[in-house]
Amino acid sequence: TSLVLVVQGLGLLSVILVSVWMGNYLGGFAWSEDPDRQFNYHPVFMVIGMIFLYSDSILAYRVFRNVNKLYVKILHASLHVGALIFAAVGLKAVFDFHNAKSIPNLYSLHSWIGLSTVILFGLQWVCGFVAFLFPKLSYGLRTRYMSQHVFWGLTILAMAVGAALTGIMEKAWFMNFAKDSKFKYSALPSEGVVINCLGVSIIVMAIIVFYLVTR
């Protein structure tokens, strides 16, 4: 349906907005030669992996209703692998940044939510693989697990949205208080509008995914 297209549009919009924020306002990208700009990969890769690819993978079953179920399963599982790879690189970027700057790891609410999300996502992947692809549970067990799989799939997506929103707030306030930055959040400059629209776009997208899956 057309709602699936809206999800694609909002997913793309989110990736564009987070890239503009990091690429344009916060100085662009670098790897370990410049830790501050290495950080900038973190938000971009987390949004691509844990929001955009994650949602697309969930919607695969809605879009390819008439395609051989095995192919759709493989697509669903592969998109989730893609999501996990982006997430891993995004996490590497922020841990490298912290270590390079001697900032402690895992102190914030954002980092607690974020790490739990990725771990649960990994567990869900293993359970989904074992139940539905190989070695594949019996029909009875599979149907009983299915409702749990869908529940946790949506719950972990909601957690990923929570991780993204807390991360966005955190970075916005870091820049607001950073000595070398002119960003004043309360004056709502264009950078602030980009930040808020990024959050709104992620939320609206997730709501539509929930709506499509629970119908």
Next chain:
Amino acid sequence: TSLVLVVQGLGLLSVILVSVWMGNYLGGFAWSEDPDRQFNYHPVFMVIGMIFLYSDSILAYRVFRNVNKLYVKILHASLHVGALIFAAVGLKAVFDFHNAKSIPNLYSLHSWIGLSTVILFGLQWVCGFVAFLFPKLSYGLRTRYMSQHVFWGLTILAMAVGAALTGIMEKAWFMNFAKDSKFKYSALPSEGVVINCLGVSIIVMAIIVFYLVTR
């Protein structure tokens, strides 16, 4: 079931943690005579209204399965009125604080999410009242509206959780950078543990509510 009791426990825990944070670490409460401490009512009242009472109201139908449906409806609607009253006072506290300090209103992602949440909650209340209590829609329309009512009821709860988490991050970083505060978030002092546990407690509680309602 016992999960309902866990929700009560986590709801109470969240209210206690946010009260300890505001009451103990951030100087306690006052009304307009001291705007900085008037702010402190905002998180406490929002958590009581939009998280604790909201969840309890949703669970009313699960707990009172054998009670006359009309009574449960009235309880459900009244708890939601209570939630709305706490939310209104909590919003008044933060708008007063902003106005007293000449801080612009509604610039942050948190405030955008928060205000949308409360407005949608109010609309849901009106729709629920009209559909299920007075004048009451026909049986056919009521059943068709029901699945939308449940979907939006849970979606708005998720948004309230998103509002609370972004608000928590925001306040945590304000205090981290405030000149007259010794709070260093990255050293994870006891105040930081209270903050993170508040967030975790709200998230776990909401997940259990979703679980109970979707089963």
